[in-house]
Amino acid sequence: MQTVDQFKPDAIIIGTGLAGLTAAMEITNAGKKVLLLDQETEKNIGGQAYWSFGGLFLINSSQQRLMGIKDSFDLAHQDWMSTASFDRPEDYWPRQWAEAYLNFAAAEKYDYLAKLGIKLMFMVGWAERGDGSASGHGNSVPRFHVSWGTGVGVVKPFVEKAYQAERKGLLLFKFRHRVTNLISRNGAVKGVSGDILADDDQERGVATNRNVISSFSFYAPHIVIASGGIGGNHELVRENWPARLGIAPLKMISGVPAYVDGKMIGVAEKMGAHMINRDRMWHYTEGVQNWNSIWPDHGIRILPGPSSMWFDAKGDRLPAPYLPGFDTLGTLKYLQQNGSSYSWFILTQNILKKEFALSGSEQNPDITNKDYWLFLQRLFGRKATGPVESFKEKGEDFVVADSLEALVKQMNQLTGDGMLDYEHIKSQIVARDRELDNPFSKDFQVNYIRSTRK
Numbered sequence: 001m002q003t004v005d006q007f008k009p010d011a012i013i014i015g016t017g018l019a020g021l022t023a024a025m026e027i028t029n030a031g032k033k034v035l036l037l038d039q040e041t042e043k044n045i046g047g048q049a050y051w052s053f054g055g056l057f058l059i060n061s062s063q064q065r066l067m068g069i070k071d072s073f074d075l076a077h078q079d080w081m082s083t084a085s086f087d088r089p090e091d092y093w094p095r096q097w098a099e100a101y102l103n104f105a106a107a108e109k110y111d112y113l114a115k116l117g118i119k120l121m122f123m124v125g126w127a128e129r130g131d132g133s134a135s136g137h138g139n140s141v142p143r144f145h146v147s148w149g150t151g152v153g154v155v156k157p158f159v160e161k162a163y164q165a166e167r168k169g170l171l172l173f174k175f176r177h178r179v180t181n182l183i184s185r186n187g188a189v190k191g192v193s194g195d196i197l198a199d200d201d202q203e204r205g206v207a208t209n210r211n212v213i214s215s216f217s218f219y220a221p222h223i224v225i226a227s228g229g230i231g232g233n234h235e236l237v238r239e240n241w242p243a244r245l246g247i248a249p250l251k252m253i254s255g256v257p258a259y260v261d262g263k264m265i266g267v268a269e270k271m272g273a274h275m276i277n278r279d280r281m282w283h284y285t286e287g288v289q290n291w292n293s294i295w296p297d298h299g300i301r302i303l304p305g306p307s308s309m310w311f312d313a314k315g316d317r318l319p320a321p322y323l324p325g326f327d328t329l330g331t332l333k334y335l336q337q338n339g340s341s342y343s344w345f346i347l348t349q350n351i352l353k354k355e356f357a358l359s360g361s362e363q364n365p366d367i368t369n370k371d372y373w374l375f376l377q378r379l380f381g382r383k384a385t386g387p388v389e390s391f392k393e394k395g396e397d398f399v400v401a402d403s404l405e406a407l408v409k410q411m412n413q414l415t416g417d418g419m420l421d422y423e424h425i426k427s428q429i430v431a432r433d434r435e436l437d438n439p440f441s442k443d444f445q446v447n448y449i450r451s452t453r454k
């Protein structure tokens with residue numbers, strides 16, 4: 001096998017997630033040689049994106065037009081800039097990036113995906129409906145295009161391109177290589193060094209060992225860091241927690257595998273990299289513990305439709321705009337400030353069947369495996385999808401009952417703190433449902449549901 005010295009890479013990329021694979025594809029397409037390093041095993045190629053729902057941001061696509069959604073560059077620009085709230089001198093580059101990405105999503109991205117063989121489903125979802133104002137946070141229209149194949153389908157062509165480049169002699173993989181240091185020559189980073197970790201035959205996503213068996217140093221004219229975020233490292237999340245969100249929750253769960261450890265950020269910083277926006281982090285408030293965990297503290301995000309009612313730990317309905325799927329960080333801040341370390345969705349089986357989905361490729365086997373029969377059952381079956389029904393039965397955060405009274409009793413039993421009052425919860429549900437009896441309403445959620453069903 002060729003050594004790295006013999007291979008002589010033009011670039012070293014740290015990370016075989018989607019970012020690293022995309023960079024590798026672009027560099028090898030230009031005929032240059034790439035050394036691709038990852039601390040994980042080869043089974044984990046594709047990183048987080050493999051586990052993702054594969055929701056893709058596009059502007060004014062044919063799918064949107066077919067659904068009667070009128071999107072435009074200007075509307076998407078307004079939404080992006082309002083959500084990002086760029087207000088710092090160091091926002092110069094993030095702003096340039098946002099402009100470039102908006103242009104990409106409104107034009108070239110559609111064909112770029114098609115050329116890679118990534119197919120989009122006919123339905124466009126609505127990630128982050130927002131804070132209720134035109135110039136505030138969120139998306140004004142649905143833009144979340146689900147790929148047929150979820151994240152597994154998104155990652156596949158990039159993985160295939162990397163192996164093709166390997167066969168052509170343009171790419172060399174080194175798995176179980178954890179970078180712990182960047183090597184500088186004449187003021188520029190020209191190399192990386194670190195630990196070689198012992199092999200591990202765990203399945204994809206399961207945390208692997210960190211036993212060091214050797215060390216390495218490699219050099220190249222260009223170094224690309226594509227090591228992902230910090231979500232799997234709660235210590236780092238707490239360290240960087242922004243004061244504006246209140247105190248960090250005592251208990252957190254992880255939407256990402258353990259290898260999303262954020263340690264490479266510290267390595268880069270030690271070498272003088274200018275880190276910005278550490279406090280701008282993203283969390284999903286609608287997270288539940290996975291009953292069938294793959295990685296440590298495995299959390300799954302509920303992709304809620306708009307109809308479930310959302311209550312704080314004391315049983316008070318959350319005020320607008322803190323509704324399911326609207327403003328996750330706003331809701332998190334609200335709950336933290338109101339002293340709720342958890343919250344409740346209350347919904348019927350009908351809502352569960354029609355609206356309730358779970359994020360992640362393994363939670364959507366019909367779309368991930370491109371199984372039309374299973375997908376038709378999602379649309380027309382009598383029950384919710386298999387994974388949703390399994391969570392209902394086995395999820396430790398789920399309580400199911402035939403009457404509201406029995407439900408509230410079980411909710412109190414689950415938490416052990418007895419904070420919920422049946423009559424209080426019932427009165428809020430009855431009041432909301434009373435607003436459904438005619439086409440007029442003052443309830444924000446009811447009006448919203450109606451506007452989305454037009």
Ligand SMILES: Cc1cc2nc3c(=O)[nH]c(=O)nc-3n(C[C@H](O)[C@H](O)[C@H](O)COP(=O)(O)OP(=O)(O)OC[C@H]3O[C@@H](n4cnc5c(N)ncnc54)[C@H](O)[C@@H]3O)c2cc1C
Nearest residue numbers: 015017018019038039047048049052053054055179227228
């Ligand atoms: C369940 C789930 C659902 C999601 N759904 C969506 C969605 O619908 N739409 C969307 O846009 N996004 C979604 N995301 C987010 C998206 O998948 C990620 O933002 C994206 O995949 C990150 O890619 P990355 O290459 O930057 O990082 P990663 O995938 O984390 O890859 C980084 C790689 O770097 C390696 N690494 C880290 N440090 C070192 C080191 N020191 N030395 C060597 N290697 C190192 C890691 O082992 C890892 O393999 C979802 C994510 C998850 C987990």
